[in-house]
Amino acid sequence: MADDTPTDSESTGSLLPEPLRTVTPLTGNRPDQEMDIFGWGMFLTIVILLVPLLPFIVIVWLISKVTESLAPN
Template structure:
């Protein structure tokens, strides 16, 4: 009544075929484009960030001098 299974002809240790890696030049290009876009946005903002940072340092110094009296 029962049918005996046939022996396996080819045995794989995984259910998916093996992966053959390759260079991914497209994603490298996209990464560089994102980096250059962020650089183009953030570099013009750098002077404003520097001014805010300097004001905060001066304010901390002045508050330390006034509080020390």
């Protein structure tokens, strides 16, 4: 059973696809330096905040592993 409904290009008789509907011109492929700088800034902020907390995170992890191994199943 074939679908005999015409597509948009067939119903208008045009061979070209429907135009892209946008109000801004296309910029193409280019490096996005602004977002790259923002991403690195967020990464460094997270690292600066988490590195001082790392010893506490390791201590809590070790305590949980010790209590897990001592607890009866």
